Amino acid sequence: MILLGIESSCDETAAAVVEDGRQILSSVVASQIERHRVFGGVVPEIASRLHSEAITGVVQEALSQSGKQLSQIDGIAVTCAPGLIGALLVGVNFAKGLALSAGLPLVPVHHLRGHVASNYLTSPSLTPPFLCLVVSGGHSHIVAVEDYTCLRVLGRTRDDAAGEAFDKAARAMGIPYPGGVELDKIAEGGNPQAYKLPQPHVAGAPLDYSFSGLKTAVLNLLHNAKQKGEEVSIPDLCASYRQAVVASLTTAFMKAAEQTGMKKLAVAGGVSANRLLRRELGALCEKAGKELYLPALPLCGDNAAMIASQGYYEYLAGNRAGADLNASPNMPIDFPAGQP
């Protein structure tokens, strides 16, 4: 079964053609990052307009690169939640129009479930059940993937998402948006022991995360140094901060692995590209006798191949959208069967 995937939940307009949920025939991503950088973050209104501008060309390019005609496509999978509402609506409406005109089934896909599916594209042998650390710009969850369309949240962030925590600290250090990527690079050349930062945890909830205190500690450190006229080593601060965030992510995730007894562990979302997170989890899983699955680097960030992959499993589970499909800015990853 060949699905066309469409993604427009944030600042990437993407389309892809994927066979049987596992084989990428094409994947096209048009990033808006350069247009938002000057504002220090994504401007929703601009994102919607840029998606409108790009979407037709991106879909045409994905079809052309796949070597398939629209008549050879069996269905359209589209991200309908969560994300920026105006941005999501561009993809949802485009997909609805295309599905109607081509007489194709329309499959609604949850963006974070798509991130989880980036592992199906990278690792053909991976099948549920497994435990997944979903870490993106807007969400941080520990999820039990019991089946392709049956997910259970075991832990979540109480405040900032991991990607947001990286981006906000980077911004305070003068690193341009989206700072998480750059902070990770700079940290490679720094000393992670140079600055003592708090080890964030949520009392009584060992599988939950809280990053806002850590971010505040960095802001205070920078502020105090400025007042005293002291130099701050940005590579050392990046390395110390990255170390603290990654230690928090891995500690709760490995605890969840121990508690559930799950043997297979995966990571998903933009932050799964983080070099230290990948290395640390590699070492911890080896020690604990767990199998670790990491998405290929081009599939860590937002893309539509992951949407088409998850769309395939949603389709098999009978999930279809009608002409009344709407976008939703906040939908939990473990929404009950039958929605959206």
Ligand code: KG4
């Ligand atoms: O999944 P994603 O592409 O978009 C959302 O669904 O949010 O995640 C984007 C987030 C951004 O916060 C970005 O800074 C972060 O992922 N990110 C990273 C790295 N690459 C992307 N954070 C830390 N280290 C990285 N290498």
Ligand code: ZN
């Ligand atoms: Zn994402």
